[in-house]
């Protein structure tokens with residue numbers, strides 16, 4: 001017992017200050033890839049190695065459309081290694097959650113020369129980078145905000161709709177002393193009837209479809225649904241097949257999408273806070 005107390009005293013405070021303070025990320029922290037579309041001369045090597053099809057190319061005469069879908073990306077970094085123009089870099093960015101699935105997709109329209117080199121960026125269609133206005137909202141004290149919105153703590157029901165459990169490992173970490181989600185007035189509950197938010201992982205297997213729908217119906221209004229990870233957003237590497245439905249929004253309405261494979265606890269925290277703002281938009285029960 002004395003040993004435990006001594007170790008606790010020696011360890012000191014380990015809980016992070018995020019979102020009030022910027023997080024201390026490890027040296028090996030891997031965030032999303034960033035694509036400098038204006039400098040990208042040849043997207044073909046990156047598209048070829050991308051294991052999930054997050055980078056896709058469409059050729060039309062002397063025009064090439066290059067689409068990056070962050071909802072499919074697993075942050076493996078292979079595109080950055082394969083790219084020869086230095087336009088693709090793996091970043092430490094994690095505040096990537098969005099309210100609109102379309103904001104995870106960026107498309108560059110290029111003129112290509114006879115060698116297939118992208119000679120000119122004609123148009124860029126995107127709504128993703130940098131993230132949206134919510135960064136500003138996050139500067140507020142989160143506990144105050146949640147209480148302001150809900151009048152009490154935020155209750156989350158986690159639903160594993162067929163994930164590999166990678167997302168669950170990160171979600172579980174939210175409750176450890178480092179992330180300590182309860183310091184923000186957020187806690188996990190066992191029943192959807194007590195939940196304000198459903199945190200859903202997995203590509204939604206057909207076996208879990210009915211369970212997910214029933215869980216959604218059981219949660220009282222106003223409720224929000226957060227789709228977690230590449231699988232939760234798009235089906236990820238599983239996509240849509242005989243066993244999976246290809247993303248949570250194919251089964252129930254989704255309010256916030258948190259990309260990553262799996263999203264790290266910081267990224268989950270950002271997504272949860274973004275969803276709290278969504279609850280405020282939807283209105284409170286009378």
Ligand code: SF4
Pocket residue numbers: 033046049050051052053054055072073074075076077078079080
């Ligand atoms: S980091 Fe994302 S976009 Fe790049 S190769 Fe991996 S899955 Fe594809």
